[in-house]
Amino acid sequence: MHRDVRMKGFAERADVEEVLAFVEEQARALSSEExxxxxxxxxxxxxxxxxxxxxxxxSRSAMxxxxxxxxxxxxxxxxxxxxxxxxxxSMPGAxxxxxxxxxxxxxxxxxxxxxxxxxxxxxxxxSEESGERVLIRDAVAPRKNVGAPGEDIRKGEQxxxxxxxxxxxxxGLLASIGAGRVACVRRPRVSLVVTGNELLPPGAQxxxxxxxxxxxxxxxxxxxxxxxxxxxxxxxxxxxxxIREALCAAAGDIVLVSGGSSVGKEDHAPRLLGMLGSLxxxxxxxxxxxxxxxxxxPGLADGGSGAVRERLVFLLPGNPVxxxxxxxxxxxxxxxxxxxxxxxxPHSRVRLPLARKISSAIGRVDYVRVAVEEGRVVPxxxxxxxxxxxxxxxxxxxxxxxxxxxxxxxxAVEVLLYDxxxxxxxx
Amino acid sequence: MHRDVRMKGFAERADVEEVLAFVEEQARALSSEExxxxxxxxxxxxxxxxxxxxxxxxSRSAMxxxxxxxxxxxxxxxxxxxxxxxxxxSMPGAxxxxxxxxxxxxxxxxxxxxxxxxxxxxxxxxSEESGERVLIRDAVAPRKNVGAPGEDIRKGEQxxxxxxxxxxxxxGLLASIGAGRVACVRRPRVSLVVTGNELLPPGAQxxxxxxxxxxxxxxxxxxxxxxxxxxxxxxxxxxxxxIREALCAAAGDIVLVSGGSSVGKEDHAPRLLGMLGSLxxxxxxxxxxxxxxxxxxPGLADGGSGAVRERLVFLLPGNPVxxxxxxxxxxxxxxxxxxxxxxxxPHSRVRLPLARKISSAIGRVDYVRVAVEEGRVVPxxxxxxxxxxxxxxxxxxxxxxxxxxxxxxxxAVEVLLYDxxxxxxxx
Numbered sequence: 014m015h016r017d018v019r020m021k022g023f024a025e026r027a028d029v030e031e032v033l034a035f036v037e038e039q040a041r042a043l044s045s046e047e048x049x050x051x052x053x054x055x056x057x058x059x060x061x062x063x064x065x066x067x068x069x070x071x072s073r074s075a076m077x078x079x080x081x082x083x084x085x086x087x088x089x090x091x092x093x094x095x096x097x098x099x100x101x102x103s104m105p106g107a108x109x110x111x112x113x114x115x116x117x118x119x120x121x122x123x124x125x126x127x128x129x130x131x132x133x134x135x136x137x138x139x140s141e142e143s144g145e146r147v148l149i150r151d152a153v154a155p156r157k158n159v160g161a162p163g164e165d166i167r168k169g170e171q172x173x174x175x176x177x178x179x180x181x182x183x184x185g186l187l188a189s190i191g192a193g194r195v196a197c198v199r200r201p202r203v204s205l206v207v208t209g210n211e212l213l214p215p216g217a218q219x220x221x222x223x224x225x226x227x228x229x230x231x232x233x234x235x236x237x238x239x240x241x242x243x244x245x246x247x248x249x250x251x252x253x254x255x256i257r258e259a260l261c262a263a264a265g266d267i268v269l270v271s272g273g274s275s276v277g278k279e280d281h282a283p284r285l286l287g288m289l290g291s292l293x294x295x296x297x298x299x300x301x302x303x304x305x306x307x308x309x310x311p312g313l314a315d316g317g318s319g320a321v322r323e324r325l326v327f328l329l330p331g332n333p334v335x336x337x338x339x340x341x342x343x344x345x346x347x348x349x350x351x352x353x354x355x356x357x358x359p360h361s362r363v364r365l366p367l368a369r370k371i372s373s374a375i376g377r378v379d380y381v382r383v384a385v386e387e388g389r390v391v392p393x394x395x396x397x398x399x400x401x402x403x404x405x406x407x408x409x410x411x412x413x414x415x416x417x418x419x420x421x422x423x424x425a426v427e428v429l430l431y432d433x434x435x436x437x438x439x440x
Numbered sequence: 441m442h443r444d445v446r447m448k449g450f451a452e453r454a455d456v457e458e459v460l461a462f463v464e465e466q467a468r469a470l471s472s473e474e475x476x477x478x479x480x481x482x483x484x485x486x487x488x489x490x491x492x493x494x495x496x497x498x499s500r501s502a503m504x505x506x507x508x509x510x511x512x513x514x515x516x517x518x519x520x521x522x523x524x525x526x527x528x529x530s531m532p533g534a535x536x537x538x539x540x541x542x543x544x545x546x547x548x549x550x551x552x553x554x555x556x557x558x559x560x561x562x563x564x565x566x567s568e569e570s571g572e573r574v575l576i577r578d579a580v581a582p583r584k585n586v587g588a589p590g591e592d593i594r595k596g597e598q599x600x601x602x603x604x605x606x607x608x609x610x611x612g613l614l615a616s617i618g619a620g621r622v623a624c625v626r627r628p629r630v631s632l633v634v635t636g637n638e639l640l641p642p643g644a645q646x647x648x649x650x651x652x653x654x655x656x657x658x659x660x661x662x663x664x665x666x667x668x669x670x671x672x673x674x675x676x677x678x679x680x681x682x683i684r685e686a687l688c689a690a691a692g693d694i695v696l697v698s699g700g701s702s703v704g705k706e707d708h709a710p711r712l713l714g715m716l717g718s719l720x721x722x723x724x725x726x727x728x729x730x731x732x733x734x735x736x737x738p739g740l741a742d743g744g745s746g747a748v749r750e751r752l753v754f755l756l757p758g759n760p761v762x763x764x765x766x767x768x769x770x771x772x773x774x775x776x777x778x779x780x781x782x783x784x785x786p787h788s789r790v791r792l793p794l795a796r797k798i799s800s801a802i803g804r805v806d807y808v809r810v811a812v813e814e815g816r817v818v819p820x821x822x823x824x825x826x827x828x829x830x831x832x833x834x835x836x837x838x839x840x841x842x843x844x845x846x847x848x849x850x851x852a853v854e855v856l857l858y859d860x861x862x863x864x865x866x867x
Binding site: 049050051054055066068069070071073075077102104105106107108120122123124125126160164165166172173178180181182183184185186187188189190191192193194209210211212215216217218219220221222223224225226227228229230231232233234235237238251275278279280331332333337359361397398399400401402404405431432433 | 502600613637
């Protein structure tokens with residue numbers, strides 16, 4: 014079934030769409046886990062949430078001022094204030110215990126329970142305390158400045174739906190309805206298998222024929238962006254038994270293999286993956302990243318829920334731009350999907366005209382690094398898959414679809430921006 | 441100097457612009473700290489970085505194939521291949537030790553050093569090994585498929601500038617030039633002082649006159665979004681000595697006070713801030729959040745660099761939407777600024793027409809919660825500052841500037857979206 018492509022090249026390459034359809038099929042959201050309400054912002058909700066309580070559960074003041082019966086204030090003006098007797102006070106967490114009757118007022122703070130018998134709150138700004146009396150300088154209608162029980166959230170109401178990526182305020186709302194722990198989609202665990210005899214660990218100085226492994230640094234940051242939890246990893250030599258061992262032992266839901274994925278003599282990972290599990294795709298009609306591959310390994314028992322899930326494996330070419338690109342096309346969507354997020358690219362986008370044409374070829378998807386300069390999109394001349402600095406100098410990437418020979422100068426193209434939204438002027 | 445506004449209301453309110461100008465003045469980037477290159481993605485670079493090395497430091501193969509002297513292959517075609525003698529191999533991290541002369545080839549893998557004497561690489565796909573010979577089926581020009589030393593980064597080149605928010609690939613590039621630790625702007629430490637007799641901690645069930653503190657949950661997530669490091673905190677009663685003590689002890693660069701900021705009888709924080717440091721602003725011409733305040737407290741010695749920095753204090757009203765809004769207007773920019781990030785709102789934006797008019801008042805900035813429905817912007821009817829669910833149901837906010845009475849139906853307005861970019865279709 015599996016053809017050894019080492020030193021022979023790919024007989025044929027899969028289309029990006031095919032590979033993506035496979036990834037989409039595999040990347041269904043993981044099971045749920047309980048997360049503290051204080052830590053659930055940014056997580057994906059695993060089930061619908063209905064409130065078991067009214068928020069607030071009591072009538073409350075929306076102002077600092079005086080709780081009154083509204084009708085007692087009718088006719089009050091700055092020139093003809095109405096005097097009420099001060100009966101006590103209602104503070105947040107320390108309500109007034111008694112009953113308010115006509116002619117009386119209770120000092121009340123924002124958020125404090127409205128005393129029984131009161132139906133409105135006069136703002137402090139139009140009132141004046143004087144001994145046991147309060148002068149009211151403006152009339153207030155019943156229900157004014159009062160929040161009814163359930164005005165924020167009603168008991169039984171559905172407040173959030175499954176699949177929601179929780180905003181900061183969503184987490185706050187969950188706290189306000191008394192949620193302690195929240196069922197969220199489990200974050201996918203990602204193992205990294207970095208191979209290469211030439212690689213030094215990040216932090217080392219490059220020297221002689223040795224280069225520093227930059228892929229694991231880039232991948233770690235991308236995995237974090239996409240909500241994955243990276244497992245500890247080490248750099249392996251291009252030694253078949255070591256790579257086999259690492260693939261067998263790689264814990265988690267996703268395994269990223271950096272390097273050794275192509276058709277070189279020491280590219281062991283594709284064949285090993287075919288033997289240990291399945292090599293579903295190897296070689297993709299795209300540039301860069303054409304040696305990328307996707308496969309599966311049997312799941313590992315982890316003493317958890319019992320249901321063992323296959324591990325999804327991404328073979329990422331070792332060239333740094335190919336590695337980044339293959340991650341963005343295939344591994345990123347898988348990690349986001351397993352975590353319950355949208356599979357789509359998370360980048361901010363702008364649509365701007367091309368300053369120069371982009372050439373591509375029909376049948377191939379291109380990931381073109383570009384700069385945005387003076388409102389125009391400039392394809393970067395240096396397009397080599399090994400030139401990581403192009404993704405540092407560039408502003409983002411333009412994807413040229415498979416059916417397209419290229420894009421002419423002046424055409425408006427969508428740029429996937431490397432930086433988060435810059436933000437443009439709020440006064 | 442400080443006027444006690446309790447139960448009297450604000451005599452006058454500051455303009456949002458004034459407060460922002462003050463915040464901008466105060467929120468200069470903090471000093472730097474060394475961060476491991478593996479953890480620097482997302483951080484802000486404190487200084488320019490120049491490379492001390494060429495990347496790569498050697499000529500390398502861009503392909504899997506055979507290193508040759510290009511001129512030896514001239515005239516080779518599939519029908520008339522040229523045979524070269526196989527001399528050995530060059531692997532990544534294990535270069536060929538000898539010299540290549542005319543008539544010879546060296547098997548070479550992508551990224552491996554080019555042997556001395558070779559000047560080009562023939563791709564594996566157009567070559568065939570047979571015993572000690574390699575048949576070359578296509579001519580290759582000198583320098584073809586070879587990366588020159590420094591093709592990615594040249595020694596001495598400035599690779600990144602101070603102030604850059606490091607992308608995943610920036611971190612990779614720093615690793616590739618041998619950076620071990622990277623000078624990044626220190627992340628601002630943020631203390632939270634949450635006050636309110638009525639408050640139960642997140643995770644508790646609301647009951648009676650007690651409500652659950654949702655603000656600390658929302659603020660924690662916003663502080664994390666903005667790159668701040670939240671210090672541990674507890675909920676305090678509205679008890680002046682306790683709040684005084686908390687303000688004095690609040691560690692860090694920024695202090696957020698949630699609740700007790702307004703003109704109520706138990707709103708101690710503004711007066712305490714005025715006494716212990718300075719209350720630079722209290723009362724802002726905006727809706728919601730008009731009781732918001734900004735001030736400073738003397739810095740605390742922390743056994744660190746010695747230079748003690750004033751603490752910037754934000755009084756955030758206790759109503760959840762006011763708290764969110766005051767954070768977004770004033771505290772968020774300060775935290776981002778201290779951390780070296782852009783002060784501007786980090787939200788994604790869309791510009792769409794209003795489905796219904798928005799009313800405001802000249803002299804006041806409004807933060808209007810809106811839903812985006814069928815491509816139009818619908819202001820939410822429930823606009824109370826206590827209705828947190830409006831920020832959960834809504835899609836984002838429209839800011840109505842101070843000089844504006846409102847916005848008519850059909851006008852295109854900018855919406856600050858609560859969710860990150862949704863991402864719209866990359867094939």
